[in-house]
Amino acid sequence: MRASRYLIATQKETPSDAEIISHQLMLRAGMIRKLAAGLYTWLPMGLRTLRKVERIVREEMDKSGAQEVLMPAIQPAELWQESGRWTQYGGELLRMNDRHGREFCFGPTHEEVITDLIRNELKSYKELPANFYQIQTKFRDERRPRFGVMRAREFIMKDAYSFHVNAESLDETYQVMHRTYCAIFDRLGLDYRPVQADSGAIGGSASHEFHVLASSGEDDIVFSTDSDYAANIEKAEAVAPSGERPAPAEELQEIATPEQRTIEAISEFLKVAPTRTVKTLLVKSEADENGESGLIALILRGDHTLNEIKAENLEGVAEPLTMATDEEIEAAIGCKAGSIGPVNLPVPLIVDRSAAHLADFVCGANKEGYHLTGVNWERDLPLGRVEDIRNVVEGDPSPDGKGTLEIRRGIEVGHIFKLGNKYSTAMNATVLDENGKTVIMDMGCYGIGVSRIVAASIEQNHDDKGIIWPDAIAPFQVAIVTLNAHKTPTVAEAGEKLYEQLKQAGYDVLLDDRKERPGVKFADMELIGIPHRFVISDRGLKSGTLEYKGRRDADKQDVAIEDALPLLV
Ligand code: ATP
Ligand code: MG
Ligand code: MG
Ligand code: MG
Numbered sequence: 001m002r003a004s005r006y007l008i009a010t011q012k013e014t015p016s017d018a019e020i021i022s023h024q025l026m027l028r029a030g031m032i033r034k035l036a037a038g039l040y041t042w043l044p045m046g047l048r049t050l051r052k053v054e055r056i057v058r059e060e061m062d063k064s065g066a067q068e069v070l071m072p073a074i075q076p077a078e079l080w081q082e083s084g085r086w087t088q089y090g091g092e093l094l095r096m097n098d099r100h101g102r103e104f105c106f107g108p109t110h111e112e113v114i115t116d117l118i119r120n121e122l123k124s125y126k127e128l129p130a131n132f133y134q135i136q137t138k139f140r141d142e143r144r145p146r147f148g149v150m151r152a153r154e155f156i157m158k159d160a161y162s163f164h165v166n167a168e169s170l171d172e173t174y175q176v177m178h179r180t181y182c183a184i185f186d187r188l189g190l191d192y193r194p195v196q197a198d199s200g201a202i203g204g205s206a207s208h209e210f211h212v213l214a215s216s217g218e219d220d221i222v223f224s225t226d227s228d229y230a231a232n233i234e235k236a237e238a239v240a241p242s243g244e245r246p247a248p249a250e251e252l253q254e255i256a257t258p259e260q261r262t263i264e265a266i267s268e269f270l271k272v273a274p275t276r277t278v279k280t281l282l283v284k285s286e287a288d289e290n291g292e293s294g295l296i297a298l299i300l301r302g303d304h305t306l307n308e309i310k311a312e313n314l315e316g317v318a319e320p321l322t323m324a325t326d327e328e329i330e331a332a333i334g335c336k337a338g339s340i341g342p343v344n345l346p347v348p349l350i351v352d353r354s355a356a357h358l359a360d361f362v363c364g365a366n367k368e369g370y371h372l373t374g375v376n377w378e379r380d381l382p383l384g385r386v387e388d389i390r391n392v393v394e395g396d397p398s399p400d401g402k403g404t405l406e407i408r409r410g411i412e413v414g415h416i417f418k419l420g421n422k423y424s425t426a427m428n429a430t431v432l433d434e435n436g437k438t439v440i441m442d443m444g445c446y447g448i449g450v451s452r453i454v455a456a457s458i459e460q461n462h463d464d465k466g467i468i469w470p471d472a473i474a475p476f477q478v479a480i481v482t483l484n485a486h487k488t489p490t491v492a493e494a495g496e497k498l499y500e501q502l503k504q505a506g507y508d509v510l511l512d513d514r515k516e517r518p519g520v521k522f523a524d525m526e527l528i529g530i531p532h533r534f535v536i537s538d539r540g541l542k543s544g545t546l547e548y549k550g551r552r553d554a555d556k557q558d559v560a561i562e563d564a565l566p567l568l569v
Helices: 021-028 044-063 077-083 111-121 167-187 233-238 260-272 305-323 326-333 386-393 422-426 450-460 489-504 518-528 538-542 561-568
Strands: 032-036 039-042 074-076 094-097 103-106 130-139 154-164 192-196 207-213 219-224 230-232 277-284 295-302 359-366 369-374 405-420 430-432 438-440 442-449 478-482 509-512 532-536 545-550 557-560
Touching: 021 032, 021 450, 039 044, 044 130, 044 154, 044 167, 044 450, 074 077, 077 103, 077 111, 077 422, 111 130, 111 154, 111 422, 111 442, 154 167, 154 450, 167 192, 167 207, 167 405, 167 442, 192 219, 192 405, 207 219, 207 450, 219 233, 230 233, 405 422, 405 450, 422 442, 442 450, 478 489, 478 518, 489 509, 489 532, 489 538, 489 561, 509 518, 518 532, 532 538, 538 545, 545 561, 557 561
Parallel strands: 192 230, 478 509, 478 532
Antiparallel strands: 032 039, 074 103, 094 103, 130 154, 154 442, 192 207, 207 405, 219 230, 219 405, 277 295, 295 359, 359 369, 405 442, 430 438, 532 545, 545 557
């Protein structure tokens, strides 16, 4: 591709509404543009990487024996009524009517559609096991779309659904998918961990999530220092070795009985805030030398089930603080616990990032009274003091007895799930078994966030100059930058020649033949993150060389022109 004929939509300034590095760099490198909240256009540069991620996913899924299909994005309400999810799914489901008034939804996932297809197509155990996948656009009306394509409303998912005559067969395919996911994330060059996940409400028997490790991740994952034990925080808490569950949160009214006016203040605040489930969390410090203890209440709102779960995790996280010393609490919340005088929390108490969207405000209290610190509901809260709190939490032994637990942040890029017979029972998806008896099929489902992976990869691969793509998913693997080519025909010619040679050898090459200053071209190629760069200049050509620099290299090197291609291999 010639840069002069290609949309290089780079930007110098960091967009103010992009908080995490991948979102900033995807905008600055001209990969995506926002259309509306959670809706993004993929520009040519971004789409190249997205397609490469898709290709790797597709190749490995094909290798696993799964068959590709493509189902409609729009789904009829009847199927969702049959499974019971039309009423259960909640606000993320985008519903619509056609001109005849029939109800539809834009698919957030495809269990119903595939189950309907397969109950009609497959009749016998002989046709099982079977695994079908698609790479397709999903829509989830996320309450807080953010971080660009990381948590979008419209996004690309690879979803697969397997069908089985019994649980053993499901086990086997589940293991194949586990291995396939590892192969995919290995090829993508991601630093990731498969973790046990809670199969919770869906009622399946096993589930694993695949998390890319990154501080910007919205999930907590817990793993052992000395074994393969790894779980997401919900699962880890469900099997917490100590067996000590955090005490249930006290009700708001109970904490403030002596200070009636404080309850009024809190109630006033709650009146103006949107109506949602309110949870409170109390953290009490030890008494100081005057016998006074500080009391911190964190007030949470969960507006749907997931948030409820996370709110509960938060209680678990904070519980050790009740046993912490004043110093630990002070370090964690940044204010003097039990101190005389108003406690003004300088920052909201943010226990973790996923909790950040739950924390409406924090109130601090001591014998002088209670003080509310309002927190803007729609605004992202600054990350702060997370590590201090985390340190208090960690140290539990691993449930398998090997090593201690560590908590890290993860980005969920994949999720595999044994669904069992939840959908097949609800929708009567059966086959005949060996004895000619009708049996309900077992099912598994397997998702990968294809578009999220692009952002997750950038979270792990960047520096202050921009993105650093691994070769496998770079939009272009090689950049050839010609200097003053419009004035120097020999440079233009040498550039064309190398361009053809590298293309012949199978590389995706961007020839930067733009009439821009060298500094501008270098900065763009670095921002875009092209892994290999050749520079062709008049001066170099006179000595038969060109300049090479790998995107991660500290120094550039001169190489003989004929050595350019061999250098890449
Ligand atoms: P999350 O916990 O991040 O909301 P999820 O558990 O709801 O994700 P799944 O239903 O497991 O998501 O869907 C499979 C995969 O789709 C996820 O592992 C994730 O990689 C991706 N995904 C889910 N929601 C989004 C989104 N809003 N934007 C981009 N990718 C998403
Ligand atoms: Mg979700
Ligand atoms: Mg999840
Ligand atoms: Mg999931």
